[in-house]
Amino acid sequence: MKELAHINKYLFKYKYHLLLGTVFIIIANLFGVVPAVIVRHSFDLIQESFQVYNLFDGISLQSDTYDAFVWSIFVFAAIILSSALLRGVFMFFMRQTIIVMSRLIEYDLKNEIYEHYQTLPLSFYRKNNTGDLMNRISEDVSKVRMYVGPAIMYGINLAAMFVIVIPFMLSINVELTLYSLIPLPFLSFSIYYVNNIINRRSEQIQRSQSNLSTFVQEAFSGIRVIKSFVREKDYDKSFTEASDDYKTKSLRLAFVQALFFPLIMSLIGLSTILTVYIGSVGVLRGELSTGNIAEFIIYVNMLTWPVTSLGWITSIIQSAAASQKRVNEFLSVKNDIVSEKNIRQDIKGELTFDKVSFTYPDSGIEALKDVSFHVKSGDSIAIIGTTGSGKSTIANLICRMYDTTSGGVSLDGVPIKDFDLKSVRGAIGYVPQDVFLFSESIRDNIAFGNGQMTDAQIKAAADNADLTENIAKFPEGMATVLGERGITLSGGQKQRVSIARAVARSPKILILDDCLSAVDTKTENSILNSMKRIMVDKTTVIISHRVSSAQLADNIIVLDGGTIREQGSHQTLISQKGIYKSLYEKQIQGEETVS
């Protein structure tokens, strides 16, 4: 339960909604009691009027008695109707304050979680899967909303009802009150019990549903592989199994849900029978009127829902606490990539790696060992090496996605840790190895959130990435939407949009992480020629498997198993006749990649 304390700041923020809501609940309940009292008076009036009417039999006063009776009943009916109407109005206000408050808190909490997610380092995203991140911001927040909305509303309603109705009942007859209330705690407990079963089974269904969705999503994304390997039948079978599991769980839930209402109805019925029985005994003893029985039946009915809701509220609070615990787990994760001195200055692009070693915290793999190099501002460096030799890790450290395990990275002679993170990342144009484009237009993908970027700047970036010719062939040019329902680009086209996106920001440091692997040699040469132009005043880090990309750089590093094996210009390395030279020869002979 202490987990839910996190929500208190929001309850405080929306205190006026909560206070007003409470007032509306109390007023609505007061109007709920009025009809019961009026019904009692009506019953008693009918009985008394009947006796008086018979007494005046044959006398002209008899018709006056009748008129007075009809008039009174009319007035009573009008009072009952108006009370019901006013109760309805206040119940509307009650929902408009408390349920609205719960939606506002849901909105705030989602924003809080999303903002926090954004601050967390890459290592957090490696550790936790996307489904889990999504669940906590949607499913879990919805469960917490049930606590701040319906649970609080019905909780206050229950308290108000008890404070108003039970003293009223006791003042009429203690014995009748006690007997008519006996079944209600059982009702509450049974609802709590059944509701917990319903929650457990619903969660099983949700898990089964998400397995089913993941299966279907994967099957459709991989439909080309499934078809070419003729695996449709196997997938059909697996789908039927997953679907069967979902069906069985749904039927088990439907069974418990079917028990829910009969259970409530039978316990309410029991209360009513006890009220009528004990009430009749009271009437026979002359302690109660028949009106009291009718009045008590109304009270019992009024109390039924709040008492039922007690069991429901308890299980809502339990599952909200469990959800908030999961949310708090993520909210308490701190970003360890923080700036030490928050230096905000324009970065010129001088880059130094000084004896850098790095071990990935989650896998324990030592990706870099004692790596040192220096790139002057505006110069270029190429990093070439075998798969897994640590090339992308260097890019990650320059973008400060991780901090080094030992040694230091510095920009313009200042340790990277001292810079404000935004200054560092804002100065970098990064073309990642695994291209990711958004389902937006090509234009928006290139501008990527920079509303001030002019069409001319976007076009220049597209030109430099050798993209203009391709774009011209698309039906809507720059406005062509990519992804899901738009045009799907080829691997090489995607890489070029990704390059244009990085170049368009006019970064001081440009990192090209194996970004030409999916283009043919002709396009590679054409992009590299354009690159020469844009690289002029930028520090450029070219990560590649291909010598053809690397030879463009002023300085080349050959990495192997996380250590630098060779370093120098293209000419120097060729003359050294080492790894680079043999790689060069192999690739010149037609081999495309380093094995």
Ligand SMILES: Nc1ncnc2c1ncn2[C@@H]1O[C@H](COP(=O)(O)OP(=O)(O)OP(=O)(O)O)[C@@H](O)[C@H]1O
């Ligand atoms: N996020 C990560 N968590 C744990 N280990 C990682 C992570 N990324 C890379 N590694 C490991 O670190 C080593 C270096 O990986 P890196 O991605 O830097 O290689 P690379 O030279 O860029 O390879 P490639 O050319 O195939 O992209 C590899 O052994 C890899 O398994």
